[in-house]
Amino acid sequence: MTNVLIADTSGADDGGELVGRGGELTELSDFLDGAAARGGARLLVGDPGVGKTRLLQAAAAMAVQKGFQVLTASGVQFEADISYSGLNQILLPLVADIDGLAAPLREALTVALGLGEGVAPRALVVCNAALELLSRASRTRPVAVMVDDLPWLDPASAAALGFIARRLPGTHVCLLASFRTGQAGIFERSGLSEVEVLPLNRVDSMRLVAGRHPTLSARARQRLLDEAGGNPLALVELAHGLAVSDAAPAGIVPEVLPLTSRLESSFAFRIADLPDRTRQALLLIALDGRRELGLLMRSGLGLADIAPAESTGFISVTLATMAVHFRHPLMRSAVVDQSTSDERRNAHRAIAENLHDEPERRAWHLAEAAVGPDEDIAAQLEQVARSVLSRGDATAAINALTRAAQLSPDRRDHSRRLAEAAYLRADVTGELDSASQLLAAARRIDPEASGSLHAAAAGAYMLVNGDGDVDTAYRVLLGAIQSAGQDWSADNTELVEALSTLLLICWWAGNPDYWPPLFEAIDRLEPEPPELLLIQSRTFPDTARIRPGDRERLAALIARQDEEFEPNRIIRVNTSSVYVDLLGGCRAGAWRLIEDGRIGGAVRSSLGAYMHLLLDDFGTGRWAEAQQLADEALAVCRASNYNFIVYYFLFHQALLAAVRGEAERAYAWADELTLVTTQRNAAGAERFGHHARTLAAAGQGDWEACYRYACLLSPAGEFAPYTPHALWVAFDLVQAAIHTGRHREARAHVEAMIAADPPAISPRFAMLTVGAQALVSQGADADRLFAAALDMPEASRWPFDLARIQLAYGERLRRGLAIGPAREILHEALATFERLGAAPWAARAREELRAAGVAPSKAAKDDIEPAGLTVQERAIAELAAEGLSNKQIAERLFLSPRTVGGHLYRLFPKLGITRRAALRDALRSASPGDSGAVSPTERQ
Template identity: 35%
Template sequence: MAFRGQVGLVGRGSECGVLDQMAAAVRTGESRVLVVHGAPGTGKSALLEYLQNSATGMRVLRAVGVESEMELAFATLHQLCVPLLDRVKELPEPQRDALETVFGMRAGTPPERFLVALAVLSLLSEVSESGPVLCVVDDAQWMDQASAQVLGFVARRLLAESVALVFGARRRIRDLLGLPELEVMGLGKADAHALLEAATHARLDHHIRDRIVAEAGGNPLALLELPRERTVTQLAGGFGLPRTDTLPNRIEQSFLSRIEKLAEQSRLLLLIAAAEPVGDPALVWRAAQRLGVTSATALDDETAGLVSFDIRVTFRHPLVRSAVYRAAGDEDRRAVHLALAEVTDPQIDPDRRAWHLASAAAEPDETVAAELELSAGRAQARGGLASAAAFLQRSVALTSDTARRAERAVAAADASVRAGDLDAARRLIDIAELDVPSEWLRARAQLVRGRIAHAAGFNQEAPPMLLAAARRLEPFDSELALETYLLAWGAAAWGAADAESLVAISGAIRELPPRPGSPRPIDLVLEGCALLVTEGRGTAITALRRAMTALVDLPVPDLLKWGWAACGLSPAVWDEQVMLETYARAAEVVRTAGILTELPIYLASLGAATSLIGDFATAAGIVAESEGIAAATGIPLAPYTTLILTAMQGNETEASALIAATIEQSAADGQLTGVTTAQWSAAVLYNGLARYQDALSAAQASTRIAQLVVSVWVLPELIEAAVRVGDDKAARGALEHLADAAEPGDTDWSHGILARCRALLADETAADDLYRESIERLGRTLLRPELARAHLLYGEWLRRQSRRVDARHHVRTAYDMFVSIGMAAFAERARRELLASGEKIRKRSVETSSDELTPQERQIAMLVGEGLSNPEVGARLFLSPRTVEWHLRKIFTKLSITSRRQLREALPHAE
């Protein structure tokens, strides 16, 4: 950066100190991440250059975001990793395949973006074994979306890899939010004066000098550049001072003034360099030659002050590049892009060539549109959804045939939805529907419109739109139609809680003609979904059980496409073993595939099921993994598992705040499943705290929402609370609904819960038998919290029957179980009951998995205890092997052990 010049890096002592500390920490084996951001011209690049120059003993990797490269998936990441590609073969096979696919080194199915991120994390970890590594990404605001997401993920997972990852950006970047930041502001007054005096030869009056410094706002580039176009006389006299326009515009205008004075051939050379994003001097000169530009006619001292030709073509400042490009006329820009396309190898770099051709096109061009379509296909094969959408969007603009344009617009809209650009998707579908040439394309367009509505949030627009699309798709693609029916059903059942649409969708599914041969898993799931709504659980349970059995061997592609719906139905069969196995397999499949955008959802289901069986330590580890991934990917995660876990633990302060926040946010988003889950959790919490009126109010609020699973699970809470406050009518009404839902299940879980609830309303003789039946049945399940509650309710009932000895036995059993599980509120309720029955008891703290291990540490310890290696644990938890080792050292210290073999014995396990 020019303001270093003869006066050094002026006024940046504190910033350099931060960078020095970062480098020192990395040399000692730690990882560091920093986002250096500030307005154009404040000196970010100079600070990054300072860091690179002072990074002695470190391997330096560098990439620069380029505005015109933002449409090319993984372009910035490729720049950063090119020097390391010889080490890719050392990665685990799935990671190696993912990285080679996105870099075009091999063909394959599009890898999940965050599997690519794990591969980059492992690659940097591997390289850092040989010495500390400094990764610098300048102009990060122009990274392509795929690279930004990958590097943002990597930045959040670095810990003990001896790697520094530093970004320079003009503004905060969504994918980097939450990372450590260093904001670069303008220079202080004294430093600004010093820099101005060093940069100008005129002796300035102090009033003139103060005004220039004030106008520049301490911006170093402005202090150097703005006075450049003024004569000594003008500066000394105060004439020609900078305009009070926005500073970046004034700086760019200063560059424009210099560019306008250049010879025509010099301006054309600068334009070629500005339009060529790679910075390849050979490519620039080949294009220049096609336009008749030579070094003899185009290079002079003024040109050299704006751009340099070395190993790479680099502009003095990014504002020079943008000024050059903006100053050129449309015709010159098109001529330059055409020349660059002609000298770009169509075999080695077909996508950049296609992009140059698109930029060179002044009117629709079918040849170029077809090239862009091919580029979109290659981008999708690499997992670059945003890039594919961009190529297709430009392809639509260059298509003149209306039918072809409609087809491409549908494809572009679909890619835009998948890339998260819903506004562009809506515009493209509008274009497509103007000229749809066939019913098949009209059906696809309607499906995309339904997906747009679904992706926009839980609302009642998406289910009927998806239903209409499914009906239209049936004659053309029966498989896609079935998947669309299931998506519509899920949108109505789990999202919008739209009873009217749910009935209509279920009826339409029932009307589908039977398909030849044995029913496949999706047929069974659809049948169970539809019967659940139209005929009730009694009729649906057989189909649901067949569907759950089929899901055990569900092919991975099917599970990834529609397994979420099947997983959502597993609780309806009242089989906790099937529920756990279904969730665990689904989470493992999604984890192995590296689909981190979906994994937190499956982990949330697994965590909730694990909470229900009373293994709170494992559930907390699952929550930690889920939250860590959600934070790393930047994808919001509803706190359902945490809600259930904290409510069952009886942590009133934490649970109450989380319940209130979830109800408010879920109601605002129209996500009624979230409201129901929060109210159910509140009912569990308040029953544990013996605040039965509060529990009844929460349970009644939950059952008023037509949710297929949670609104059933809350019924036992409602019955218990209603009996305790003397509202037998409410209790009996809820019992009838519970019987309708539970009896068809015909499992120990369903009958055990039903017997416990019936006992609350039964006469003396029947109640005794029902409580015993409940305890016997629940004792054959994995549901330790439900069994403990059955013992507690039986003990409370026995005391009221004056059978104190029997009561103490059951309440003591319940108390010991609650303490062991970690259900503090219910344990205190049981302790008070023991005191009321005449037994003296000392209050005990609930047990935890370990007094010291964090949830993530316990999860790592459990996996290592099962025999997994550090790389295997890292791949499972999306950590580098070195980070796993770092955690293990802490775990060994906390547990006072010295070897991996001791872990299984050192960790408490759920009974």
């Protein structure tokens, strides 16, 4: 089945030829030829009336000739709040093929398109289902999706098309869509190919007018060309009016208004000539958006009532699909603009009466039909907000709450709903300017709104991301929570949201005194705190003092994340997982939020998801992906003026630079983080920089600095309260303490690690704890502990941490002259460091291998080198050949100068030399080809 695009003749002469569009038509034809084989997307961008719709119609005709199945939709302003109404238009001709999809995709798409009932589907599943349906349809012949005025589509459909557009290459499906110049929307255009549709030049404008009105006087034609500025719709529509005026005896050309007003006046004149019932039918079609003839029938109207509009070219009717199409979107706008407010309300009421089985659409049309405040309709819209938010559509929830507020008879309800919309703007979608405006409006309407928890929470976000500080945000929000008359029931969602926000502010502030009032408030919830809030308050703020069983309870919440779509709940589960190293199970939910944020949805929540993926990527060795995500998130923060949250991505930039050996960059990123956080008194957030500095110093071998930075997170011998980040540098602190001769401090910190009950925290921390125990142990105990650390459950999940323990163990074995085992474990560490790109640690591993007498690339593990040298002798000989003294060699290899001298005395005869100066040539002669060892100079 092939839908038919709007029959628009803008830009066409009497013969139907598109005037002045040869270049655009050629480009579209070439695009379709390529798309038939490899898919793709192309956007038509231009001013209103410039002929984008006519070009789409021409492209549709070409597509049909080329064997495409053409699917179309037009953006409808009045259905912009009804999720997937646009997708419904596009996919309706393929409805019979939905049964062929896999069950999860079939169920999601059926519910989204309003063709069945079920659990609200995830947006990402709907997107994948729509893409799969289009791909299946293209197996028999290529498919062309053509959308006029895409930004007017409902946000869910626009987001879905944005998702689909980027995945069309390699398929047999293409997308052509039109945008008005400067028009914004949910659909993400960046990176997609565009065709700019420009106004016609004067010659082509003259051709178009002459083809339509050859008898128009020269004077009228020149005035038309001057006023229309090459806009085809203006040329076509105004030419008719000028032709009529020019027929007057005086032949006077009338004065005209600016372009948009002229067009509206032209439409209004023609609408006014239509019968009342025709105008009534057109208004129903324009406001309903679905363009179904069935609506007319149910409203007592019929085909005869729309016939006059069809004969004048206002609309076209496709009887096969029972659909009505306006010739141009401006005609739909004109129908609405030229109706009275009473007529519009009556039309919306008539539509609502036929939507009892679609409560969301019904609520919106009832809202438009309302003549004043109406709590019943406001309550329905508030319920719509709850429903759409539960399936992740925060933007629609905000729109519903804002309209519900406008319909609220009670000023407190009005203010409360605006405050909640402001909170969602600040905390989920991240539209800070809009949130600020909504919050100000809430306070104007009800000066007592300062007691509103949503208002207080939104205000807290405004303060932190603006010029305020976290201390003020804490006092404002805590004061609102502790206000008299508070409802302390656990199902008070506004209170639970406020407490969750306060928990985050306490974390940012880094003030231990801020936590007890929060915990007291959580304990007051009756009959008991909600599971998620309780778990987050136990696993995240002070992980070193976690309670037995809390990690298991959190794991149970993570296991149910596939059933969770509300952005805030996803973020809070993930946040709870950070320091207990359970983020691996949270990746799917985080990616859903990032995909949603990328297409303009929950942008602020998506930043939280970036944080969590980055932490998991760093720990599990996905450093390339981490760099990409850190760059992307940092750009989003800066583009959206998230002037505080940016600290988190500065941290990851610093962290990645540190482990790659880019110390100067790491310190610069960390210093920028410090500037951002100290400006807001966010001592808790400031601590993140110390982690990056600790690793940067360790990479440089500056163990004194490494020790000092690690102690800034928590002093040696303890884990400071509410500073779980100290768990991640505990091993570094112990290692740095040993390197700087602070053996007592090293042992004290190991005891603190053991006291924290590592298995209750995570396998990763347990591994690091046993590794740290090995560092402070001697002899067989050290060997046993190192082996136990490397054999810990899930040790391989944390490659950087594991390889650092392997390196420390290899160093100890090599110094103890257990050369074979040392070489084996050092090779393993080196392979990991090289794979990760941990340059400083890789260099250290190579140095240890070289000291063990073998180049990192040499696979053989024999203890005897060419010419009969032992690995120890080989190492000493190479260093001596480089010109190092016996004392320098002894320091490098942790031997005594006497031992070095003894080895040199024994190896000279093996090499057939009697003096030190002959070492270099002798070593080369003894090792033809690859000697299995590389000198320090050669490595450099």
